[in-house]
Amino acid sequence: MIRLQTMLAVAAFAVATPALAQDATPAAPAAPAIVVDEAVGLPAWDKVYKVFSHPRCANCHSPDDRPRWSGPSYGAARVHAFNVQRGVDGSGFGNTGLRCTTCHFDSNSAAPHGPPGAPNWHLAPVEMAWFGQTSAQICAQIKDPARNGGRTLDEVAEHVRTDGLVAWGWNPGPGREAAPGSAEETTAALQQWAAAGAPCPSQ
Numbered sequence: 001m002i003r004l005q006t007m008l009a010v011a012a013f014a015v016a017t018p019a020l021a022q023d024a025t026p027a028a029p030a031a032p033a034i035v036v037d038e039a040v041g042l043p044a045w046d047k048v049y050k051v052f053s054h055p056r057c058a059n060c061h062s063p064d065d066r067p068r069w070s071g072p073s074y075g076a077a078r079v080h081a082f083n084v085q086r087g088v089d090g091s092g093f094g095n096t097g098l099r100c101t102t103c104h105f106d107s108n109s110a111a112p113h114g115p116p117g118a119p120n121w122h123l124a125p126v127e128m129a130w131f132g133q134t135s136a137q138i139c140a141q142i143k144d145p146a147r148n149g150g151r152t153l154d155e156v157a158e159h160v161r162t163d164g165l166v167a168w169g170w171n172p173g174p175g176r177e178a179a180p181g182s183a184e185e186t187t188a189a190l191q192q193w194a195a196a197g198a199p200c201p202s203q
């Protein structure tokens with residue numbers, strides 16, 4: 001009986017194979033296709049989202065020409081005071097006479113509500129804005145080279161692991177809550193998400 005089943009299976013395979021071979025596109029020697037694994041990828045993305053959407057990151061990734069800042073006394077829009085602007089040159093370093101570096105130095109002010117600091121302090125380009133965006137929107141954006149500085153997902157992870165402004169999010173100075181986790185954990189979550197096919201949530 002077992003033998004008969006085996007023979008039938010072999011026969012069925014022999015019949016099916018030529019049809020499969022005809023339909024199949026020629027095997028490309030490229031890397032194997034990544035199978036999207038939502039069970040692994042979505043929880044990993046959620047860790048990334050909780051970091052990226054945290055005020056320590058999102059305040060600098062703002063949707064217009066004004067940085068954001070945090071605190072109950074700043075109101076819902078939380079626009080940076082002093083009419084601070086991205087800068088007419090579009091650089092993110094502010095306008096002449098009110099550059100970010102007028103107030104933001106290479107390290108944090110020790111005074112509560114003093115200006116935080118890290119080398120190269122400036123606003124992220126507007127296409128990299130996350131402030132107020134949903135998880136799905138940020139996820140789509142991170143995968144889009146036109147909106148992530150032309151990076152592969154490996155390079156996005158590397159930026160998070162090594163960049164000084166990102167690192168500041170875990171060392172934000174007195175009176176500010178640090179972003180959740182660490183740069184290493186966020187890098188690992190990005191790599192895990194990418195290896196799982198980089199799935200995005202529905203909202």
Ligand code: HEC
Pocket residue numbers: 051052056057058060061092121122123124125128142147148149151156159160165166167168169170179
């Ligand atoms: C002081 C402002 C500032 C802060 C704070 C900041 N960023 Fe950025 N971020 C920038 C700027 C400027 C760029 C553009 C640099 C570039 O493309 O080389 C950038 C680019 C990025 C990029 C690469 C582009 C992209 O959209 O994929 C990632 C990822 C990123 N930031 C993550 C973070 C995370 C995570 C935090 C918080 C832990 C953070 N940033 C905090 C200013 C900031």
Ligand code: HEC
Pocket residue numbers: 055056057059060067068069070071080082084085086087092093094095098099100101102103104112113114115116121122123176
């Ligand atoms: C006139 C001084 C001044 C200038 C100029 C200035 N800032 Fe600030 N900034 C501050 C102060 C002070 C704080 C801290 C406010 C607080 O913690 O209550 C701050 C806070 C911030 C924060 C919020 C950090 C956080 O997550 O709580 C960001 C982001 C920021 N500045 C970005 C910028 C950028 C980008 C520029 C240039 C385009 C700039 N600032 C120019 C004084 C300044």
